[in-house]
Amino acid sequence: MSTILFNEIIFGPIKSRRLGTSLGVNLLPRNGKWCNFDCLYCECGFNKDGKDDRKLPKREDVSTSLERVLAHYSASGEKIDTITFSGNGEPTMHPDFAEIIEDTLNLRNRYVPDAKVSVLSNGSGISKKETSEALMKVDNAILKVDSAFDRTTILINRPAYAYSIRKLKRELEPLKGRFVLQTMFLRGEFEGEVIDNTTPEEIAAWQALAAELDPREIMIYTIDRETPAKNLSKVTIQEMEQIAAPLRERGYLVKISG
Numbered sequence: 556m557s558t559i560l561f562n563e564i565i566f567g568p569i570k571s572r573r574l575g576t577s578l579g580v581n582l583l584p585r586n587g588k589w590c591n592f593d594c595l596y597c598e599c600g601f602n603k604d605g606k607d608d609r610k611l612p613k614r615e616d617v618s619t620s621l622e623r624v625l626a627h628y629s630a631s632g633e634k635i636d637t638i639t640f641s642g643n644g645e646p647t648m649h650p651d652f653a654e655i656i657e658d659t660l661n662l663r664n665r666y667v668p669d670a671k672v673s674v675l676s677n678g679s680g681i682s683k684k685e686t687s688e689a690l691m692k693v694d695n696a697i698l699k700v701d702s703a704f705d706r707t708t709i710l711i712n713r714p715a716y717a718y719s720i721r722k723l724k725r726e727l728e729p730l731k732g733r734f735v736l737q738t739m740f741l742r743g744e745f746e747g748e749v750i751d752n753t754t755p756e757e758i759a760a761w762q763a764l765a766a767e768l769d770p771r772e773i774m775i776y777t778i779d780r781e782t783p784a785k786n787l788s789k790v791t792i793q794e795m796e797q798i799a800a801p802l803r804e805r806g807y808l809v810k811i812s813g
């Protein structure tokens with residue numbers, strides 16, 4: 556597959572389906588992937604294919620690089636909608652994540668006050684107090700929950716630790732009404748296991764979980780590019796509309812990208 560790695564600390568801006576014009580921040584290694592999930596659909600590829608580089612950017616290098624780029628946007632008047640922490644893995648794994656968020660919010664306020672700060676995360680960091688507090692400070696803490704069942708999550712996201720939805724629910728309590736829930740819907744097969752988070756049982760449980768987690772917004776999407784696991788397929792927009800309908804009826808803002 557064509558693995559996408561971001562070779563700079565600051566990359567883009569890219570036109571994001573969900574976030575608009577998005578300036579990316581990569582807190583992970585420039586030439587390798589580092590994540591405590593290993594999702595079947597990860598655009599950075601499987602962990603085993605990108606482990607050689609483990610060098611993380613220093614806090615001051617992130618700040619300097621970001622300031623340089625934001626000063627350019629401020630001077631030129633070109634608009635960016637969001638500064639987005641994503642890149643080659645899980646941004647909250649950076650040991651200075653909370654401090655880097657603080658620096659970023661200060662730089663945003665100074666140079667591009669209308670831009671949002673977004674973090675795309677698998678949610679693994681919220682058990683750490685500083686990370687959870689940092690996520691509460693950003694405009695969009697976008698947290699991945701692909702299934703209400705541990706077993707399905709383990710099949711799709713392949714966490715490197717003992718994953719538990721029950722624990723996640725507890726940890727997400729303080730972020731109720733503030734975070735953005737992000738869910739990838741897909742179907743297929745991997746290593747002899749059926750992958751499907753769109754069965755009636757899955758959807759009913761996911762809808763109930765979404766309401767219980769009570770996010771500010773919900774983003775649902777499906778595969779858009781080549782995936783490291785073969786034999787995965789997209790879900791249609793119509794299906795995602797049906798998945799979203801009961802939550803929209805309850806008043807949730809649900810955005811769909813196909």
Ligand code: SF4
Pocket residue numbers: 590591592593594596597598599643644645676677699712
């Ligand atoms: S959590 Fe994100 S970076 Fe990590 S494996 Fe999954 S898709 Fe890739």
